[in-house]
Amino acid sequence: MAFDPSIGVPGKPWGDAERDKWRALQTPQRSYADDVLSRMDGLDERFERVTYGRIEYAGESYDLHAFRSRDWDPALPTALVTGGVHGYETSGVMGALAFLEQSAAAYAGKVNLLVAPCVSPWAYERINRWNYDAIDPNRNFRADGPAREATALIELVRATSRDYLLHIDLHETTDSDETEFRPALSARDGKPFEPGTIPDGFYLVADSEDPQLDFQQAVISAVEQVTHIAPADEKGEIIGSPIIGPGIIEYPLTQLALCASITNAQFKTTTEVYPDSPRVTPEDCNRAQVAAVCAALDFALANSVRFIQPG
Template sequence: MTDSIPYPIGTAGQPWGASERDQWRARQTRQRRYDQDVVPRIDALAARYDKVTYGQLDYAGEAYDLLALRNRHFDPTLPTALITGGVHGYETSGVMGALAFLEREAAAYAERINLLVAPCVSPWAYERIHRWNYDAIDPNRNFRIDGPAREAVALMELVQSTGGSFLVHVDLHETTDSDESEFRPALAARDGKAYEPGEIPDGFYIVDDSENPQPAFSQAVIAAVERVTHIAPADAQGEIIGSPVVAPGVIEYSLAKLGLCASITGARYTTTTEVYPDSPRTTPSECVDAQVAAVCAALDYALEHG
């Protein structure tokens, strides 16, 4: 899609109102099931971890429990890590990567670090394979305690209730071809702005915090993932999705200023992973493996360097 092809909802140059949001909602259809894909795996993990219901969404009569898992014996003397997936519901390997980490690798960190894992922050969007929630809001630009995204507020309240300080937070995401074919054009239409086409990077990359950069930590994550899948190169301008590449596979955002999920703990070590599942050079299982590798590398580095 280019800026010469209008988005099918709204009037060019005019932000959406209630009518346009209703039209957008009418286009969204359930394509998979949170209660079948995600909840049973969380329930199975509840044999080893405490299952926490930290909120409930009710969108037009469709109810979703917001679920997290945490160490059964949360030790206040240990550092704490937050792992989040599915902030954007359509980013599948984020959800599946968080679950796979718990199933396959988390036991190795017992008695070393407290784990709090929210595998699917946005279940309504997970089912619609969408970036936004029911209110046509991107949760990952609205992690503010008084913000409009109910998913974001609930997760922030969970973090605040946990107590203690967080050492590391890994937020698992994807960058997909649909970012350019659907989501960015929809964003421009919703906000009454012109759509400016961008370039989708082919490969894995991460986002560090420009207000608290941790270059050695970031490179440890990239080095681990590079053994699993390919790393996105910079484009001709030396950028990835419009941001300068500060190291191979690494860009920086001001996480808190942008209201991004990775800002909510105030952890020393934070990263947002970005897998590219549409690449012909990867597979769905490899994308999940890359997310797991990123989580393990982040925890290993944080535990070693404090």
């Protein structure tokens, strides 16, 4: 466990001293270079690699990499796939890489792809939700925000295209959300911790401003061929939000400054895989992410009202 509940004073937000104590607990547990960069090296012949920034924390540096279609065609729509916004959510990273390795070639000539597999490499190595500054990037996707992981991605996205068809952001909901990261959030902000329930299964988070329910349902239908879908609890909710369809909830993406808000895409969704279920393996989780990306692309390409596909 990388959070010590004795850090800070209950009811009082953290200051510099508390953040320093938290940082001292965040030691690398896996290697971004070995796990992620090594697989990226195998993609360079098929895709154009874009190094879109460098994160430097306490003498350590991490280059941020994305891949885009090598034969970029301005006449085609653009789709964005992001993973590893929360570094501990492993299948988001591995699923994005697996999509590039296994499935992306099928979309050549149909859509321009921009894929950022590991948005938060420092947190990936430490299996953490936050960055070095104890900031959650996925509540700070705004141009003037405090998380460089988020602002660097925003800059890349805006420099790459002005118009997006799709953005799918790959995430996980884990048991450690309840045992570690939500208690840490409450301690950091000086607020009481209110226990919640972790759903067993895959679910999606739509944009409450434009949920595109048919699109979300198409993704759920594809993923349930790979892994089980999270049921609603006795209140008809998943993680405290009412369901709007089987395995589907909604958030105000822009209001919360979530990653899936950073484009003008007609179709937006956030996946949530549950890797701690006794019914799945890590490979099942990765395959679920790939299935979600492919289903999202297929539906978006078939149902766009903004882009006309070539005949």
